[in-house]
Ligand SMILES: Nc1ncnc2c1ncn2[C@@H]1O[C@H](COP(=O)(O)OP(=O)(O)OP(=O)(O)O)[C@@H](O)[C@H]1O
């Protein structure tokens with residue numbers, strides 16, 4: 717079975733893929749100090765707790781944090797006796813082209829989202845991922861990643877307000893009832909929530925205008941549903957998009973690339 721690891725700047729998600737479906741998914745904070753042994757203790761405890769008797773034969777990793785890859789490689793080698801596929805490394809082939817400026821290292825999560833979006837929906841897509849950053853990946857008609865947009869993430873924006881202004885508290889995102897807030901928390905939530913609705917709508921409209929062709933908007937990431945609730949910003953939401961992309965890339969490499 718395949719262990720797929722999606723490591724973001726905030727959280728790392730581990731999923732076990734049995735060839736047909738994900739039989740388990742676990743999430744942990746991303747910490748580069750964590751060793752292979754620590755990962756294994758954590759993983760094996762959860763597997764035992766959920767009575768998952770998977771024999772892991774393959775590992776694939778996408779990491780936006782280069783430093784954590786070393787320990788994940790050791791995890792694969794020491795505990796699963798396999799060399800992991802690492803997205804973005806030359807030995808990991810991608811089923812789509814990447815057409816960007818020379819020397820640009822595109823975030824592996826964006827490449828994985830591109831592959832997943834193209835696999836499920838075909839080309840001409842905008843993939844919006846609400847993670848630490850909010851990213852927009854533009855997928856061409858042939859599935860190629862052709863660029864996009866990086867905006868500060870929702871939680872990062874709230875955190876930045878709190879850290880920069882002495883009188884602004886730590887606030888969690890939620891949909892405010894009104895635009896005009898009558899207390900500090902409501903004012904901050906309004907700024908971020910409605911600001912984000914505008915950001916997403918404007919960026920997608922401008923991408924569409926620049927590309928001059930119909931583009932489907934696919935969203936993923938923990939906070940996408942909160943925004944979709946209010947306004948129709950996306951055509952579809954897919955919680956497991958990044959994980960799906962990892963299984964597609966793994967299969968592609970198994971079959972010889
Ligand atoms: N209503 C909400 N308010 C605050 N956080 C939420 C809410 N709904 C989901 N989340 C958070 O969203 C996060 C899931 O987001 P996701 O995995 O897409 O990105 P991330 O882990 O924040 O970023 P990255 O992938 O860059 O590490 C979880 O940490 C979850 O707690």
Ligand SMILES: CC(C)(CO)[C@@H](O)C(=O)NCCC(=O)O
Nearest residue numbers: 780821822823825826847849866
């Ligand atoms: C933008 C993030 C942080 C989103 O996770 C990640 O994709 C990344 O580190 N990207 C590198 C730069 C780029 O994608 O162009």
Ligand SMILES: [K+]
Nearest residue numbers: 724825847958
């Ligand atoms: K993510």
